[in-house]
Amino acid sequence: MKRLQKDRIDLINEYLKSNKLDPELLPEILDHLACEAEERLWDGKPFDQIFNNMKDFADGQTLLDLSVDHKNLLAMEKSLNDIVFEGRNKLYGAYDLRKSYGQTIQRSVIIGVTLFLLIVMFPNLYARLVPDPKPDDIAYVVEAAPLDIREMIEKPPVEEVQPAPEPKTVRSLTPEVLPDEQVPEENLPPVLEELENAQPAAKTLDGVEDISIIVPPAPEAASAKPAIAEVEVKKDEVFLNVEQAPAYKGGVEAMSAFLQKNLKYPSKAASAGIQGRVFVQFTVGSDGKVESATALKGIGFGCDEEALRVVKLMPNWIPGRQAGVPVRVRFTLPIAFQLN
Amino acid sequence: MENNTTSNEYVRGTLKTIVLNLLAEHDRMYGYEITQEVKERTGGAIALTFGALYPVLHKLEQEGLLLTESVEVDGRLRKYYSLTTPGSEAARTKTDDLERFIDAVRLLLAPRNLATE
Numbered sequence: 001m002k003r004l005q006k007d008r009i010d011l012i013n014e015y016l017k018s019n020k021l022d023p024e025l026l027p028e029i030l031d032h033l034a035c036e037a038e039e040r041l042w043d044g045k046p047f048d049q050i051f052n053n054m055k056d057f058a059d060g061q062t063l064l065d066l067s068v069d070h071k072n073l074l075a076m077e078k079s080l081n082d083i084v085f086e087g088r089n090k091l092y093g094a095y096d097l098r099k100s101y102g103q104t105i106q107r108s109v110i111i112g113v114t115l116f117l118l119i120v121m122f123p124n125l126y127a128r129l130v131p132d133p134k135p136d137d138i139a140y141v142v143e144a145a146p147l148d149i150r151e152m153i154e155k156p157p158v159e160e161v162q163p164a165p166e167p168k169t170v171r172s173l174t175p176e177v178l179p180d181e182q183v184p185e186e187n188l189p190p191v192l193e194e195l196e197n198a199q200p201a202a203k204t205l206d207g208v209e210d211i212s213i214i215v216p217p218a219p220e221a222a223s224a225k226p227a228i229a230e231v232e233v234k235k236d237e238v239f240l241n242v243e244q245a246p247a248y249k250g251g252v253e254a255m256s257a258f259l260q261k262n263l264k265y266p267s268k269a270a271s272a273g274i275q276g277r278v279f280v281q282f283t284v285g286s287d288g289k290v291e292s293a294t295a296l297k298g299i300g301f302g303c304d305e306e307a308l309r310v311v312k313l314m315p316n317w318i319p320g321r322q323a324g325v326p327v328r329v330r331f332t333l334p335i336a337f338q339l340n
Numbered sequence: 341m342e343n344n345t346t347s348n349e350y351v352r353g354t355l356k357t358i359v360l361n362l363l364a365e366h367d368r369m370y371g372y373e374i375t376q377e378v379k380e381r382t383g384g385a386i387a388l389t390f391g392a393l394y395p396v397l398h399k400l401e402q403e404g405l406l407l408t409e410s411v412e413v414d415g416r417l418r419k420y421y422s423l424t425t426p427g428s429e430a431a432r433t434k435t436d437d438l439e440r441f442i443d444a445v446r447l448l449l450a451p452r453n454l455a456t457e
Binding site: 030039057065077 | 372415
């Protein structure tokens with residue numbers, strides 16, 4: 001096979017270029033035409049004739065068609081950006097931005113939608129991932145140390161509190177008015193001998209005999225011994241007879257001295273020569289106060305009023321006691337008016 | 341020349357199939373080789389012009405049916421074409437299609453009594 005000389009190939013190349021063949025197609029077409037020319041040379045034809053022949057069948061129109069065809073083919077692949085940026089500076093950056101615009105938008109849409117869905121569904125997801133606590137779930141364990149409650153109760157010992165010396169008491173209950181057959185035998189009131197050395201109380205106790213001052217039982221002791229608290233004495237009730245009658249402070253002598261000192265013989269009664277006794281009834285309260293004094297039976301002539309006035313003047317008495325508790329006692333005091 | 345132009349009319353529709361079929365028979369071919377092969381095998385009845393051949397080759401390449409490789413021969417770049425896997429499949433189906441079409445055309449062109457028999 002005859003080789004085509006370099007200058008002849010260049011000649012063909014120049015020809016193709018002058019016909020504005022697409023540079024991308026040029027090497028291929030050049031090779032094709034060169035091959036054909038070599039074939040003809042092999043047949044023994046002169047190059048000039050071959051070249052002219054070539055110009056005939058590879059005329060400008062055919063080459064132009066080839067270029068246009070090729071361009072159309074590439075245009076199918078080319079995007080608008082390639083056309084816009086054709087012959088411009090693509091390195092500037094705008095081309096890359098435009099080229100990757102689609103990708104960027106696609107990526108950002110996916111990320112945005114994902115984030116949005118995550119935020120919207122976060123409560124739901126969280127609820128799914130963190131299971132609801134079951135009723136028998138144990139949040140934490142507390143070791144329960146066994147506590148001896150009895151020991152704790154025993155700790156505050158009452159022994160330290162010196163039990164108040166129990167006064168010797170004799171069972172003595174407030175007598176109740178009942179039909180004969182219902183009167184309980186054991187509730188008989190105490191006899192005088194018994195009361196000499198003992199205090200009347202709800203229970204008979206062997207306590208200390210000579211307790212002159214009766215200390216009110218300590219509140220703890222009272223609660224500790226509910227038997228005593230059981231005795232309920234109606235303070236408002238007015239008694240006629242009590243185990244311990246109310247007494248004037250200082251005794252009968254003191255009272256008579258007080259009366260002598262304060263009583264004044266009413267002049268009317270004196271002039272009328274009236275003598276006799278005025279019975280004044282009053283109530284000694286549980287605090288010893290003399291109240292609601294009235295003249296039960298009088299002698300008149302101002303003696304009743306005088307007697308009442310003096311009785312009301314009297315200082316507080318020692319209150320009467322029933323079962324050891326001070327009570328209100330109705331008391332009748334005769335006051336004698338006597339002319340010397 | 342006249343003969344060529346008339347044949348070109350039919351060649352245009354079957355060119356793709358001819359090229360694919362030829363490439364299926366050979367490992368790789370370049371443009372001029374294809375034209376020579378066609379010319380030799382048809383005894384010059386079909387002559388491919390480069391103006392018709394190269395657009396077809398480029399189109400097949402773009403469709404992914406052909407692979408190209410450039411080799412420097414005698415100081416010139418020669419572009420070789422070979423079939424890809426989808427290319428050889430397309431070659432098979434297109435050849436079958438064309439054969440069926442030619443059979444049909446033959447039936448149409450044959451004398452009527454022959455066709456009916």
